[in-house]
Amino acid sequence: MMRDKYSRPHVAAQGVRLKTSAMIASIAGDDQPTRMAPFGTALVELAKSRPDVVGLSADLAKYTDLHVFAQAHPDRFYQMGMAEQLLMGAAAGLAREGFLPFATTYAVFASRRAYDFICMAIAEENLNVKIACALPGLTTGYGPSHQATEDLAIFRGLPNLTIIDPCDALEIEQAVPAVAEHQGPVYMRLLRGKVPLVLDKYDYRFEIGKAKLLRDGSDVLFISSGLMTMRALEAAAELERSGTRAAVLHVGTIKPLDTETILNEAMRGGRAVVVAENHTVVGGLGEAVARHLVLNGFSGRFHHIGLPDAFLDAGALPTLHDRYGISSQRMAETIRNWL
């Protein structure tokens, strides 16, 4: 979209406007249960039994919750400075020498700035580097420089790389030891700070490569990842009030995709399938699922909720989630209109 920066906003005419306050915004709702810094906490826990674990950040330890690890293990933490290519290169080097590096920055800087280093220094050699990145998709109102709307598209194309998109604090805590156990490089999307706690109500166990049905329903099947699973659960509750029964299948691992579970659920009971992702509609979960379903003879109704193929606006996060259709309210509306 081209905006006209020479047309003045109607300053006086504006009522109360929401503010960006972007860098510290939590995606948690006001009355939602949360846990503080689940990634950092889980990494400290893991480090107790894994002396090979080291942490690296590119001047964003504090903003990726790695500072919790850095405080607990200052001798196992490397501050690489704001140099993301160096961060990934050095993580590769540490992995070569037998260590288990967790490297953190924002999703935009790992996927855009450091991609070639992740590709050649890490993934091509199948090295044991775990990349954990805050601000995935649209989780800041700061504008395109910090909105990683295409990180999954970028990384899905990379052979050897396992991609995790956790929904909440519980899943992050469970994913940390799981990705450490896994042999090979991992890219994990992070929620940081005060992270919502949702999956504790669903008896959830994270397993790499496994999609899990959180809620059953006979009319609609949501297939979702990351924070959109939280939204899908809320939208499903909302839809239930108007008599639409929606199931939610959470896909915590984007790659390798749990194609078996996804196909089974999509083929079961003639439900309308809706993929929901916190990512551009290009190249993410939606296209991965659609490809698989089409190749396997799925001919039912299919809808895709995701971010537009555009550079997104700056603004308050709730405003933007509404504007781009990924708030639970907007999702429920979209589905009601579509059905």
Place this chain on the structure above:
Amino acid sequence: MTGKISNTSLEQRARNIRRHALRMAEVQGQGYIAQALGIADVLAVSYFDGLNYRAHDPEWEGRDRFLLSIGHYAIALYAALIEAGIIPEDEIETYGSDDSRLPMSGMASYTPGMEITGGSLGQGLSIAVGMCLGLKRKQSGSFVYNLLSDGELDEGSTWEAAMSAASFGLDNLIAIVDVNNMQADGPSKGILNFEPLHEKFAAFGWHVQRVDGNVIADLVTAFRAARACGQRKPRVIICDTKMGKGVDFLEARERNHFLRVEPEEWSRALEAINAGRAS
């Protein structure tokens, strides 16, 4: 603009820039206000002694280009653009709000006078190299200024551009480095050592000056010398600045990369600036 304004009025400009920035930060209740207070003197000298521009025509072909690669410093540049008459003062209240022309991170498509989209740090100097090459191709006498942060010295791309600028002999490039000894995770000195900076830039083939970035008279001298130096070299002015400059209780905050300020403190901060306690 060059040379017409006395140092006293530059001090007044700097005070006004600090005031505008404080009022914007108050809208959000938090933000990159310590950087804005620290760089205000550099911006006052840039916009009221250094740069050629036309306030009513921000895209005038003959202007000097001022590139802000540090998107988060936008609050500081907006304050300068307001003081320069490029942005109306009444838009202060929209800062960082939905549908504002003044988003928290500076972007070229939003704001008159914002030459590039910053925010992904370490890109500005490369863009500056290209603009300098382009201006030379057009036989333009305009200069390109790039304000970068000490954090941006961590990025390899900054040094690729530094080497390139010298290699091309870009005497129309003036880099301004804000050494405020602060980055996201804390004091720069503890993040990645980039000193000795003067020697580094000199070894890369640049004309180098290092000044106290909060002393206006020294800044004026350095900015004029950078333009006039006569060598076929890019020029850098390394400015040591104080985060929160002019507001004692903000200067004293230790981790001030992103400051939260209590509601009642804003008026105290404004008073400090008005009283000119900026020593």
